[in-house]
Amino acid sequence: STPVLYSLELTPVCNNRCRGCSNVFAEARVARTVPPPLGAAEWGVILDHIAPYAEQLKLTGGEPTLHPEFEAIVRRVSDLGLNFTLFTNARWPDPERLVHFLADVPQCVGLLVSLHGPTAPVHEAFTGVPGSFEETVANIRLATSAGLLVATSTVITRQSHDRIAETVTLAADLGADHAVVSRYLGEPLPDVEPTLGELLTAVHTIEELRRSGARVRYGDCIPQCFVENSSTGCLAGVAYCAIDPWGNLRPCNHSPTVAGSLLNQPVETLWHSAAMEQWRSLIPAACHTCTEFPRCHGGCRALAELRPERRDPLVGAPLAQARPPERLRLYEGLRPVRRYRIRREDFGYVLMRGNRIAPLPFEDEPILEACDGQTTLRQIERRFGQHGLSLVAALYRKGLLELEPAA
Known part of the structure; x- marks a missing residue:
């Protein structure tokens, strides 16, 4: 907005x-x-x-x-x-x-x-x-x-x-x-x-x-x-x-x-x-x-x-297949901790930390709530499946979450 x-x-x-x-x-x-x-x-x-x-x-x-x-x-x-x-x-x-x-x-x-x-x-x-x-x-x-x-x-x-x-x-x-x-x-x-x-x-x-x-x-x-x-x-x-x-x-x-x-x-x-x-x-x-x-x-x-081309000169033909994501190995006992501020928008939420920004739909709110420093990655996988783990990994790469070891 x-x-x-x-x-x-x-x-x-x-x-x-x-x-x-x-x-x-x-x-x-x-x-x-x-x-x-x-x-x-x-x-x-x-x-x-x-x-x-x-x-x-x-x-x-x-x-x-x-x-x-x-x-x-x-x-x-x-x-x-x-x-x-x-x-x-x-x-x-x-x-x-x-x-x-x-x-x-x-x-x-x-x-x-x-x-x-x-x-x-x-x-x-x-x-x-x-x-x-x-x-x-x-x-x-x-x-x-x-x-x-x-x-x-x-x-x-x-x-x-x-x-x-x-x-x-x-x-x-x-x-x-x-x-x-x-x-x-x-x-x-x-x-x-x-x-x-x-x-x-x-x-x-x-x-x-x-x-x-x-x-x-x-x-x-x-x-x-x-x-x-x-x-x-x-x-x-x-x-x-x-x-x-x-x-x-x-x-x-x-x-x-x-x-x-x-x-x-x-x-x-x-x-x-x-x-x-x-x-x-x-x-x-x-x-x-x-x-x-x-x-x-x-x-x-x-x-x-x-530019005279009226577009970014590096843009070429669209890709039909997405690039494979970078693999990230995570220990199942790690506990994600929120390190962002959150703003509600019409489409969902915006997570912010400095110049790091991530928009998320409302449906992902339960996963965010689980990133409380108490819930382990294993528990997140059981509750939300692969999507939950993928979201945690993406937010971790952006620096919006930290992963802490079990107490």
């Missing part, structure tokens, strides 16, 4: 010059035609509007820390008790001050730092700023040393597609909790965007790293009809939205669609607006017949707006 995950683009200003910038206002920024962003007071009004619905925020930009009232905005977020991650390039004017400030904000649950390669030439081929690699690396190390949870964010490019393993290793060496790797999403950019073969190389590397136990995740969807992989579908327009530097609600950071201003209309109205419904319809008809559609969601709808 309303989004639960919000990406707040605090400012269009950035001190990198990334050739593959995902901001839809990047060209206007270069041309110096963008208006100034909202101030802390106006962001406070928007935060008051979305606070009743928000499970987690992402503070981004541009480079969010360059907003002149960044600390005031963070304090407002903290006062409302809203957990947030900071998506940043870690090129901060005063690194020591910023790290100390964030370490004292309990609602700051982590930093997502752009790291686009394992060396300066690879990283700076994307950022466009000499010296940015050393600065980013030094500040990742500073943040992790201060106890902040850091993940790195890497875009697969022509320059980095065969350096993913090295980049993931560097992230771990710097103390990052995990690495996030994303495909390039934007208008055609041949010098930056990898070829299909190069993207396949990167995906195969990520899958090998995951099988070996490396802490690496996908940041966006790789359609299963392109190549079998462990990514999941995008929640944009379903549970997630972006709010631009001027208070406009958009489906996601990559989409130019504007639903309207949150300074003038409530989030419920904008979320169900004609613009949002039109955006949600940007899924190839054939995708609805694919066995992997519940997992993939039809690829990237923002690309359907930005």
Whole structure:
């Protein structure tokens, strides 16, 4: 009924010059035609509007820390008790001050730092700023040393597609909790965007790293009809939205669609607006017949707006047979424990924990009630059969349940 995950683009200003910038206002920024962003007071009004619905925020930009009232905005977020991650390039004017400030904000649950390669030439081929690699690396190390949870964010490019393993290793060496790797999403950019073969190389590397136990995740969807992989579908327009530097609600950071201003209309109205419904319809008809559609969601709808093909270029023919699920061995004496917040919707329930979301029908409520820390997996199987075990396994993989041994 309303989004639960919000990406707040605090400012269009950035001190990198990334050739593959995902901001839809990047060209206007270069041309110096963008208006100034909202101030802390106006962001406070928007935060008051979305606070009743928000499970987690992402503070981004541009480079969010360059907003002149960044600390005031963070304090407002903290006062409302809203957990947030900071998506940043870690090129901060005063690194020591910023790290100390964030370490004292309990609602700051982590930093997502752009790291686009394992060396300066690879990283700076994307950022466009000499010296940015050393600065980013030094500040990742500073943040992790201060106890902040850091993940790195890497875009697969022509320059980095065969350096993913090295980049993931560097992230771990710097103390990052995990690495996030994303495909390039934007208008055609041949010098930056990898070829299909190069993207396949990167995906195969990520899958090998995951099988070996490396802490690496996908940041966006790789359609299963392109190549079998462990990514999941995008929640944009379903549970997630972006709010631009001027208070406009958009489906996601990559989409130019504007639903309207949150300074003038409530989030419920904008979320169900004609613009949002039109955006949600940007899924190839054939995708609805694919066995992997519940997992993939039809690829990237923002690309359907930005690309001449009017669809995600990775989307191919629908799959007639679902991929076999990853096998998970569970001891029958384990007891599932709920680790989520729950919201009732017209269709059923939404389980939420940070940016992890799972919709469930009303019929599954008895299984959820059995995840009480007392009932064993064996007992769940006896009561609910294979469906009960499969649901527990799916929620465990999403981090919405934990499994505790018998007392």
